[in-house]
Amino acid sequence: xxxxxxxxxSLIVQKGGISIINCAYENTAFxxxxxxxxxxxxxxxxxxxxxxDVSEKKEGRFTxxxxxxxxxxxxxxMDSQPGDSATYFCAARRTGNQFYFxxxxxxxxxx
Amino acid sequence: NxxxxxxxxxxxxxRGQEARLRCSPMKGHSHVxxxxxxxxxxxxxxxxxxxxxxxxxxxxxKERFSAEFPKEGPSIxxxxxxxxxxxxxxxxxxxxxxxxxxxxxxxxxxxxxx
Numbered sequence: 596x597x598x599x600x601x602x603x604x605s606l607i608v609q610k611g612g613i614s615i616i617n618c619a620y621e622n623t624a625f626x627x628x629x630x631x632x633x634x635x636x637x638x639x640x641x642x643x644x645x646x647x648d649v650s651e652k653k654e655g656r657f658t659x660x661x662x663x664x665x666x667x668x669x670x671x672x673m674d675s676q677p678g679d680s681a682t683y684f685c686a687a688r689r690t691g692n693q694f695y696f697x698x699x700x701x702x703x704x705x706x
Numbered sequence: 707n708x709x710x711x712x713x714x715x716x717x718x719x720x721r722g723q724e725a726r727l728r729c730s731p732m733k734g735h736s737h738v739x740x741x742x743x744x745x746x747x748x749x750x751x752x753x754x755x756x757x758x759x760x761x762x763x764x765x766x767x768k769e770r771f772s773a774e775f776p777k778e779g780p781s782i783x784x785x786x787x788x789x790x791x792x793x794x795x796x797x798x799x800x801x802x803x804x805x806x807x808x809x810x811x812x813x814x815x816x817x818x819x820x
Contacts, residue, residue, distance in 0.1 A: 601748075629808070638710075638797050638811035639749070684749060693739060693762050694799070694809060698748035 598622060599687050601697025608704050614672040616700045618685035621666065625687040625695075630659065630670050633682045633699075642683070643670070675704045709733070710800050711780075712812035719788050719819050727783040727815045729798035738781040739799045739809060740766075740773060749797065755781060788819045 600619045608614045618628075629644035645652045645659040645668065652659045658671040672679055685697040709732035719725050731738060736757050741749040751765040755775040766773065770788075775781040785792055795816045799809040 631811070638712075638813045639799075641808060641810065644808065693751050693754045693765075695751065696741070696749040 598695035605701040710812035725785040730780040731800035735800035
């Protein structure tokens, strides 16, 4: 079964707007939650990650919000730019085990 | 993630041939994960290896697929008797240890079976 559920599948945002991508998980043993960005023809690149002992992590225009009780986490991209257009994957992992990935969100930022 | 090297970048095989995909981890990385990505789909876990050991192969088909990560040299994902359905992008990711949990991806190998 899908260990990490991601939505939406695709997202179109106006330049300057906020892009929000959501993920949910079931396994409470997960202890690491990264987000990856993938451009066409390239491998996924680590964007930002969070551990469950914090509720929010911000790096530049990218913020992860983490709700441990709801078992949900989300990626917010502030002031979205056309260069942010890519596919975004959330993931979750329990130490010593594999990474489980969401199905991806294709983000298009229109000028 | 440029430090994780995968080769070849593109591989074309006829049905029934063998495909060998290589992944050289970043320096100091001893954990390797292989994923398959079909067009417009997410990353499907295949196998997780540490040096000389397979830790988790629950995502790998039982037939025709195998993986290794020898003490020396790259990790190899081997697909025997390829079929058209094996056409996909195959990515490896590597990390240093289970404590430092960042994983970095290679650029992938795009396998086309004709």
